[in-house]
Amino acid sequence: IMYDIMNKPVYCRCGTEIVVKVLEDQWFLNYGDPKWKEAARRLIEEMNIVPSDAKAQFLATVDWLDKRACARTRGLGTPLPWSLDWVVESLSDSTIYMAYYTVIKKIRQFGLKPEQLTEEFWDFVLLGVGDVGEVAKKTGVPPEALKAIREEFEYWYPLDSRNSGKDLIPNHLTFFIFNHVAIFPKDKWPRQIVANGWVLREGEKMSKSKRNVLPLDKAVAMYGPDPLRATLAVAAEVEQDLDFRDAEARRNAQHLAAIYSMVQKIAQSAEDRAATWVDRWLLAEVANALERAKEAYEKVRVRQAAVEVLFNLKSVFDQYLSMVDKPSTLAKEAAKAWVVAMEPLVPHLAEELWAALGGNGFAAAAPWPALKPDPAALLAKRYVDMLIEDVKKIPAFGPAAKKISIYVNRNFAWVKAALGGDVRAAVQADVPPQAAKRLVDMVKTLGDEMRTLIAAADKFDELEALNTYKTYLEKTLGVPLEIYDADDEAAPDLGGKKRAALPLKPGIYIHV
Known part of the structure; x- marks a missing residue:
């Protein structure tokens, strides 16, 4: 089959003109095989793919992929076992090399020679096929070494994540999927592929011609x-x-x-x-x-x-x-x-x-x-920040403010009772009738995070929290604070703020 490449010269990045050579007796991998495609699709559906929308591109590649030339006659590479004049081309030769990475350390550790790495050796190491004694006799690799190398592979596989460029989805990464489902059992299929983007520099694509x-x-x-x-x-x-x-x-x-x-x-x-x-x-x-x-x-x-x-x-x-x-x-x-x-x-x-x-x-x-x-600790800080915002919204707060009196209603159980938004339920939970509607309306204005923290906190003492944060409050607001318990009969009721205090909505009186 001949393809029209384009109607102008193609150049290598080194500047040399590229010449397309037509090879006779080329070898192909039949990625068009229906059963093979189905197994590849199954893995794509089951594995995690980042970004998730890349899954559609993988599935589309499986659909159109058919016979793929897998060998060449020049360059570096592994000789094609059944036709030694050919070399396996790079994209077809790099689909399961990560399995090799898991065991090369042990292969070197035991000083194995290339001629010992036979099909029987790899069948045992990668697939668990064969009797260790028989494989040892055929390869000359000690049984202990074979077991150790197999255990090393078992420790690492299946691979957790294959990271590569998004431009390799239509070729290498899809070949990676096809070859894993063809060679390995399902429990050794890869779990994730991450297809990353490209790197620009100062907003421009990096290239040798731009010298960047x-x-x-x-x-x-x-x-x-x-x-x-x-x-x-x-x-x-x-x-x-x-x-x-x-x-x-x-x-x-x-x-x-x-x-x-x-x-x-x-x-x-x-x-x-x-x-x-x-x-x-x-x-x-x-x-x-x-x-x-x-x-x-x-x-x-x-x-x-x-x-x-x-x-x-x-x-x-x-x-x-x-x-x-x-x-x-x-x-x-x-x-x-x-x-x-x-x-x-x-x-x-x-x-x-x-x-x-x-x-x-x-x-x-x-x-x-x-x-x-700790929901109560988070609630305390959110409460303090709300108090600061409430103070800043009061017209009397400004350069003339000399002191601030805070009245705290410590009945936290009332707030939890008001979360449902039902005034009658709040009253039944011992919230005073004259305060129940105001409290329910106030709770409705709280954000989702505050409502979640209120529901999650078993106990919350507003007075203790404000006294702990007192230095922070005074530093932030720039004036001294007096903090009173609204239930303290001895505390003065300045401007009626003591009576008006609600849980999580303290009474605030600004001295000018």
Whole structure:
């Protein structure tokens, strides 16, 4: 079969004109075989593909793929076993090499020779076919070595994820699927393919003609390995084209330096004291962020994970340190959890900080942190932030404000009773009738996160929370605070704010 290529010369990237040679007696792989196609489709439907919309492209490729030339007469490659004048061409020869990667270390360890790597050897190692004693006799490979190599393969396979460029979906990656279903049993079929985008530089495609190609070793020397990794992670999700920019890489280097200084400060100044609401809030925020990061990692949403770990969590720690005189040992534990989460992104920095925090061994070997979210601690911080916003909305709050009196209604059970939005149910739960409708209406205005936290929290003491955050509140609002229990008969009722206080909606009186 002859194909019209195009009506103008084709050139190699080195500048040499390409000459198309028609080969006689060419060998083909019959990807058009219906049963083979069906097995390939089954794997595509069962495996995870990132991005998910690439699945349609894989299925379309399976549909149109037919006979594919698999050999050539020149160049490097493996001789075609039944026709030694031919060499297996590169795309057909690179479909299961990852299986070879799993065992080459052991092959070298036992000093095996190429002539010992026969079909019987590979059938036993990759498929478990044959008696180990018989295979040992035929190949000269000791039974212990055969077992060890087979166990090494069994340990690694099936492969968890095959990452490659999206331009290889119509060829190499689909061949990879076809050949795995043809050779291996179902329990050794690959679990995931990630088809990533291309890398641009300063908004332009990298090419030799533009002289803007940035070799990896040079990029590492320019920016350092971790700033480079962070920049690549943050710039785009894997399926998107990534635009690498010098300014971003340098900003990320400074950002990582700031993280280093922050964690070193926590490691050196953490004090052993009873945990406060602020300490508990930090641990809860870290727990939630790590849960989101874990999900992003598992779904290969690398950018999402990087933003969560490197940026959002730094902001959380920044805020925490601004609210305390000294970090607690609980903050140190939170920092250790943070470092484990950053290890896949910036491993050198993570290991340095892991050691500074007193971690055992390596961060890379540490289990994923098992922090438990604390809804009451999160609720306390959200409540404090709501109070700050409420104060700022009061017209009397301004330069003339000298002091603020806060009246706290500590009947948290009332709020939980009002979540259903039923005034009668709230009254039946001992909410005073004169306050029930106001409380139910107030709860309806709360966001989904606040309502979820209220439902999840067993207990919540507003007065204790505000007293813990008092310094933070005064620093943020710029005036001193008096905090009263609305049920305290001795507390003055300034402007009727004591009587008006509701749970999670304190009475606020501004002294001018």
